[in-house]
Amino acid sequence: MKLYNISLGNLSRRKSKVLFLVMGLVIGISTVVTLLSISKAMTLDIEERLNQFGANIVMIPRSDHLSLSYGGVSLGGVDYQVKEFEQARLSEIRAIKNAKNIGVVAPKVLGQVDLMGRGAMLMGVVFEEEMVLKTWWQTQAGGFPRTLEELLVGSYVAQVLKLEPGQEIQLGGQTFKVAGILKSTGGSEDHAIISHMEKAQAVLNKPGKVTLVEIAAFCQGCPINELTLQIAEKFPNAKVTAMKQAVMSKMQSIELFRSFSLGVSVMVIFIGALLVLVTMMGSVKERTREIGIFRAIGFRKGHVMQIILLEAVVLGVVGGFAGVAVGNALAWLVIPLVMKGTGFAGIDGYLGLASIVLSVALSLAASFYPAIKASNLDPSDALRVL
Amino acid sequence: MLIDTNHFIEIRNLSKQYETGSLAVQAIDHMDFHIDDQEFVTIMGQSGSGKSTLLSTLGALNRPSSGQVLVDSLDVYALSTEQRADFRSEYIGFIFQSFQLIPYLTVFENVKLPMSVTRIKNQEQDRMATEVIKRVGLTEKAFRLPDQLSGGEQERVAIARAIVNKPPIILADEPTGNLDSSTAHDIMALLQSLNADGHTIIVVTHNQQMSAYAKRTIHVSDGRCV
Incomplete structure (x- = not known):
């Protein structure tokens, strides 16, 4: 008992x-x-919605450039010293203290190319990452690029230059095939030709270089400011900006x-x-x-x-x-x-x-x-x- | 604190006063007596004479207003509350009026109850409980609940519970009060046999016939020994 x-x-x-x-x-x-x-x-x-919404951190090279654009209207600017990142170093983003909060890292290389006698913006992306980030991307004609020689054309570029899927174009002496026309997003991609990163780096003569990086971070219990500081520590020459408004309100x-x-x-x-x-x-x-x-x-x-x-x-x-x-x-x-x-x-x-x-x-x-x-x-x- | 005494139980100048509202009731009034080891004593008196108060005071349950209760040379009320609990566990076996068994425990468990706060191992508890249940003649009903037993059987369970720890003193408050005459005599005979085994038995009763089983009777009236 x-x-x-x-x-x-x-x-x-x-x-x-x-x-x-x-x-x-x-x-x-x-x-x-x-x-x-x-x-x-x-x-x-x-x-999940935040992921669908896209990047909430943007990393660009620090420069003395004074921005002269407002509401999408660019008045031009003067680049005294444009720096770019080494693509090989981007793996360091996933080595920060809050690395588990990092979702997608989508690097881009940007540059101007001549297309059919007109200046156009070429954007090199890693499609695997980009498609996870830009879930709203859809093609209005054709499909997404499957091979390195295929590219995607923004709706405005396609309209101005009358480009169609299957058409071959010359960029920097290389031949590309238009895989699809991107449906208008109202964003910068409407004005871009989007190709695979390696090809764009070759055309722009920027091998292994990256112009900007978009990062999607999960922010449950992680202050977004902490994340930007941790990334900035790894890349002292970068300007890391958090799109706080969207995150904060959520x-x-x-x-x-x-x-x-x-x-x-x-x-x-x-x-x-x-x-x-x-x-x-x-x-x-x-x-x-x-x-x-x-x-x-x-x-x-x-x-x-x-x-x-x-x-x-x-x-x-x-x-x-x-x-x-x-x-x-x-x-x-x-x-x-x-x-x-x-x-x-x-x-x-x-x-x-x-x-x-x-x-x-x-x-x-x-x-x-x-x-x-x-x-x-x-x-x-x-x-x-x- | 040990005090020199020639008796197993000694009551010295014991008084107990209750306050009931503005009224002061003198339940025990300067009482002196002693009980020797292995005695069978009945305390007799009318209702309200103070005999039950005396029993609870003897059982280390009810602190007196003045005086001493010495048991085995121990001044019981000089002990702390917890020491008195240990004293009750070691020295006293209570048999309450109306049996007072725990209704949700079986006969076996009720009997083992006092051992649940001792260091006796479960197996030994079972052996001791089985032995006393056999002694009171309830082996067949060991796993019944109290409400499945007759009054006499419940009284036997109460006795088994009181003796299972082998306490030297058994205090019984009107143990036959709720029983028919035949069962009452059986119970008193059982208490007598326990006395023969070496237990000191103190029974409070108002029944003259029951006092015949005791070796000595202490008569109480108005809180005094008469």
Whole structure:
């Protein structure tokens, strides 16, 4: 016979009270799990959207160039010293402290070429990276380049020079085939001829050089400024700019929801704890006679406390497991309803474990005062109710 | 604190006063008596005479207003609260009025209850509990719950629980109060046989017939020995 036999025996006898206590814990814990799961799904969703949105960090060579453009209208400028990056060094971007937050690294080489007697912008890209970043790129005719000799033409360039898929063009003495015409994006690519990086570097006579790098970073829990600083440290001659507005506004909305979730969770947990406290107090009062007997037959105050706190631990564990199960089930049901196109991200092991620990801690904290009260019962007073 | 005494249990100038609202009730009034080792004593008195208060004070449950309770040369109320709990575990076996068994524990578990706060190993607990359950004649009903037993059987469980730790003193508060006459005599005979085994038995009763089983009777009236 051990003290836990008494705790378990009492719990099995008071099934309705146990159910009531467990329900209190389940409501508290499942609320926390549901809200945090929704918050996690929101973050993942925004990360995904952010990826679709494109780059959120741009790295260009630092120069003394004074920009003379506004709203897409360029008045020209003077480049005193244009520097470019060595493509081979770009792997260092993935060696920064927050490298795990780096999604896509899309380098580009830019330069002017002569095409059919007119000046045009040639942009060399790594198509594998670029297509991940520019998910909105579509062709209005033809397809995307498959071989090194194929290229993509911006819609405005195609319109002005009357280019069509399959047509061969000469750039820097090399022959290329137009694979497709890019659908208008309203961006710079409408005015560009886009080829494979190696070919563009050869045509522009910039072998191994890169003019700018677009980077997509996941920003859950990573301050974008930190990332830009870490990249800038690796490339002292680069100007690393974060497109903060887009990221900040998204993250702010997540933070707002997180704060709301936290507030609701704290309130629900407080109510749950109060429920446990009141029920445990009632239980101790009901068990005065029993506690009197325990004390009379030689139980110390500590033994009485152990019995009650052990019950609290059992309730906490059961409530925790049930709360995690109910919370995840609710999140699975609710997330697709409140966030179209987004599903439940799956059971988070750490959140589950933390919730069970929280449930036990909550149950113990709420039972501590009743346990002290029970252990301090004067045995003669307790036995007077016999 | 050890005190020199010639008796196993000695009550010295014991008083207990209760405050009930503005009223002060003198439950025990300057009482002196002693009980020797292996004695069987009944404490008799009318309802409200202070006999139950005396029993709980003897059992280290109820601190007196003044005076001393010496057991085995030990000043019981000079001990701390937790030391008194250990003292009860080691020295005292209580048999309460109305049995007072734990309803959600089986007979076997109820009997083992006092051993749950000792260092006795589970296997040894089982052996000791089996032995005392056999002694009180409830082997067949060892795994029943208290509410599945008759009054007499519940009283036997209460006795088994009181003796399982082999305490030298057994205190019984009206152990036959809720039993029919035949069962009451069986219970008193059982207590008598426990006394023969070496337990000091102190029984509070108001039943004259039950006192016949004891070697000595202490009469109490208005909180005094008469």
